[in-house]
Structure formats: structure tokens, C-alpha cells
Amino acid sequence: MARFWSEGSARHSIQELKEILRNDFKAIATILGNKNFIFGDKVHEVDCSLFGHMASFTYLPYDHEAKMILREEFPTIKNHMDRMGKMFFSEFKFRE
Numbered sequence: 001m002a003r004f005w006s007e008g009s010a011r012h013s014i015q016e017l018k019e020i021l022r023n024d025f026k027a028i029a030t031i032l033g034n035k036n037f038i039f040g041d042k043v044h045e046v047d048c049s050l051f052g053h054m055a056s057f058t059y060l061p062y063d064h065e066a067k068m069i070l071r072e073e074f075p076t077i078k079n080h081m082d083r084m085g086k087m088f089f090s091e092f093k094f095r096e
Contacts, residue, residue, distance in 0.1 A: 025074045051084040
């Protein structure tokens with residue numbers, strides 16, 4: 001717990017952490033807009049980086065708050081994740 005206090009997340013309530021998460025997702029969704037990828041129609045390193053970070057919690061075999069918020073409130077990001085997964089990891093069975 002001391003580690004989480006040191007880096008700051010333990011200094012916020014659960015509601016505050018959810019709001020911080022939503023704000024981060026809103027920023028990503030705003031940048032993504034209606035484009036297939038961050039910079040338009042072609043995959044860029046930024047898309048790969050985003051996929052890597054988001055996949056670390058999106059494809060866990062159980063539900064949790066971040067995954068549910070992403071799925072229910074940010075379909076453009078979820079679609080980006082699905083698109084990237086199919087494009088680069090078509091042999092992998094992604095769980096939801």
C-alpha cells in the first residue's frame with residue numbers, strides 16, 4: 001500500500017480514481033475521433049503503444065471497473081482495440 005501512496009493513487013477515493021480514468025479515456029477518444037487509427041487510416045507506432053497499454057487490462061479473463069467503463073462508455077476506443085487485435089494478432093482468441 002505504501003507504494004500506491006507514494007505514486008499517488010492511494011491518495012484518491014475510488015470515485016476519484018474512476019473519474020481520472022474516464023478523463024484519460026475521454027482524451028484518447030477525442031484524439032481518436034472517428035478515425036480508424038490515431039493519425040488517420042494507417043497504423044502508427046502510437047496505435048501500437050496504445051494497444052499495448054490498453055490490452056494489459058482489456059483482455060483479462062474477468063471483469064473489472066476499467067474494462068467495464070471502456071466497454072460501456074467508450075466504444076470508439078474498444079473498436080480501435082478490436083481492430084488492432086485482429087490486424088496483428090488474428091490467431092489469438094481475445095476475451096471480453
